[in-house]
Amino acid sequence: MLERGGETVTSAHKANLSVIGDQMPVRFERPSWLSNILCALFLLFLLWSMSSAGLSLSDLLEGLPNMATIAGEMVPPATDRAGPMANAILVTFQMALVGTVIGILISIPVAMLMARNTSPHPIVRHVARSVVSFFRTVPDLAWALFFVASVGLGAFAGTLTIIIDTIGFCARFFAESMEEVDPGPSEALASIGASPIDRIVVVLLPSAMPSFINTSLFSLEKAVRSSVVLGLVGAGGIGAELAVSMEMFRYDQAATIVIMIFVLVFAVEQFSSVIRNRLLRQNV
């Protein structure tokens, strides 16, 4: 009986499987011929790029003794110009801080013009997006050269560069985070007659705040790193000191600068991590 029962169940199961079999999805989709061609083209381009990038193991091996010599000359780091260097690193941080704060303050209204759910008109949105995209795609060194030529050598050119760089970065991410906010609470306030400004302030800004805080703090870290490099083209800060030390083969001084840069960037990252956690937990 059991055997017969078992046979009945098995045959019914097989019949079911044959019916379901037609509807069973395949485990993996076979890539289309177009995808295969694109993959092959990408691999060919990557191989070509590797030869154009000048990758060379022999050059690397030949350069190793030089690296060891320079590294040897960096130890011990020089402290003879510690005072001016400390001042330069402070200016570097101040450039980054002021540039980032001003950039963030400008980014918030610009992001509102860019976001689909806050922009007053599609044309305004497209113009704002294009301008911010331009700010972002031009490298910060190019902006620094432009501002050095416009307003002269020094920290002001660097600060202007960081403002532009911050707007290009923050406005885009602020706009995206506002677009991702759940529309429910805004609709709820619209249903009782709240004005659009009220809805932006009480719904969009608080809801997007965690993303704003993350983006802003990341932007500060990014600005500190880039403000170091800006000095290399005369836009103020510790970069100028680093360029002079390297040109004069004072690798021991360069080592001191590198250590200072590391301490600054590490401190800013730790500080922003603490601030981020505290702000995100806050009740309002």
Next chain:
Amino acid sequence: MNSCAESLTMPRSVLATTSQLKVSGLAKRFDGCSQSVFSDVNFTISTGQSVALIGANGAGKSTLLRCCARLIEPDAGSIILDGEALSSKSGSELRKARNRVGFVFQKHCLVPRLSALTNVLHGNLAHRSGPRNWLQGFARQEDRGRAMDCLNQVGMAHVADKRCDQLSGGQAQRVAIARALMQDPKMLFADEPTASLDPQSGDDIMELFSSLVKVRGLTLFFVSHHIEHALNYSDRILGLQERQLLLDTPSQSESLPSLRAFYA
């Protein structure tokens, strides 16, 4: 608040004499859809009435409710709310007309990172715009007191300083009702207010609605999938089926099996 005090002394039979909401010839079809969601919908809700709207999934209940507040634009028809033609208004006039209607949604639609008290205070934005009603820290003492009173009425005063993303579904829905009370509305729209809650919390929320409607003399228009809620907490039941309003009946004259048949 005065209207609340007056309504406390006003018998429901007296309240239910004038029309609060009159909908005529309402129709809606979404872009890209061959069929309309509903067409030629007509009904009137009197002051102080509690009316349930039922119908199968996709029947257009939520769309109809949203059309009544013009959160979704209807294609045709007129909506008269509290004696004023809502269909002809736009911009600030429409916003002003909407401030008489409180709306409670299926998902509470509170701002998650703000405290319960701040969210309740936002009900005031229906009447007064500006920073004084953005955060509880900026609010007038009188408004803070009123917001706490609304929280107290829904039994949530103890969570006033808690962030809304730390509240349970039932607690959040109560806070959303408190926000609607803060607005001091004449009418409440509720779109499946118990759909995301467990059965006990759902019953509690409907009890709360029922008592607020009685105490404040509010008019209630709610969408529900729970036939029991429609039977127990409404004076009248409307039913949408096949794009038409095919049911409009006093809830006392209906039974559970007859309403179940409406879904068949």
